[in-house]
Amino acid sequence: MASPFNASRAARLRADADEEESYLSKITAMRLEMGRFLIDGAREFDMATTLEQRFELLNTNVADRAAVPAGAGLVDLLFVYCAEDSAAHRGDQWNDAPMGNAMRWAVLDGMANTPKGREASTKLFGELFAPGGLFYGAPTYYQHPDGTMLRQAPALVVHDAAGSRTIERRIGK
Template structure:
């Protein structure tokens, strides 16, 4: 499954598609297909796991529980493959973004991404494809207006790629560490938050927050009278 998606994407990159717009639309279609399949698997895996827990309560249901576990293992495998394909599509989108943005106007990008007219007015006029889809999460914005989080196939693909970089590469980890240091330093969003360090044996040891001394000007004992 994963190989089929990647082969299609590589064919597009090799020039089988005759414009950056067509390549973008093709990549978006693949991202939609992957997102749809992920949702189908997730809607099955959650209830199936809960069903296994219920069946385990009786020894007479061991065979039924195991048959569901087989399906769960296959479903998890398929989800992992879809996740890799989604991440690689996100990488392709980030790489094509400069050329795509150069070939389109702001209004054209909004049209191709399905950004509602009302939402367009809130975007900077120089917003590129990655910012519109991922940073602002406005792909098909009218359809996703009621959702409490950023959504959309392109948003999911780009964020999967960015998460992979941030959590699995030395450069990404360094950037995460730097960002965390700024958030926890005096004046940062998480100033004073208790932290934990992980020992070699896996034990989590609490690191107490740094004490911050706050100085105040001496009180005016005269009461301000002249």
């Protein structure tokens, strides 16, 4: 609680934070809308433009164009090859160009907030963490309805004279 001396400052900071939160929620909504627009309109965009025109519109570096196959469409250029402003983002750990970023947010939103997306995500991640999957052996985490997280330790594989056997660990142990 703020002292009487700082009460007006605290109220002003709270009002500023509320204004920023409102502004950021509007930006997030616009970014999602733009990402969905790009994904939904990509087929028509690809039919109306040549690959060379798409390179020019996305400001793709000439040196990066050779790595892109002839049939690449807008979604591939933005999502797979990160061709948007490619010279400016060369060497970045994460490509954060605006159109590609909007498209990624739309995909992630669809994965998390639609029944079809959640079903596909559950199936995909189940396969990735299953025996033989890319992330088999990595710990996983589960969220309870109250927001707390529980760690699922990876399965333990014991190798001895009798052979190999997997010992499953229970959640939270």
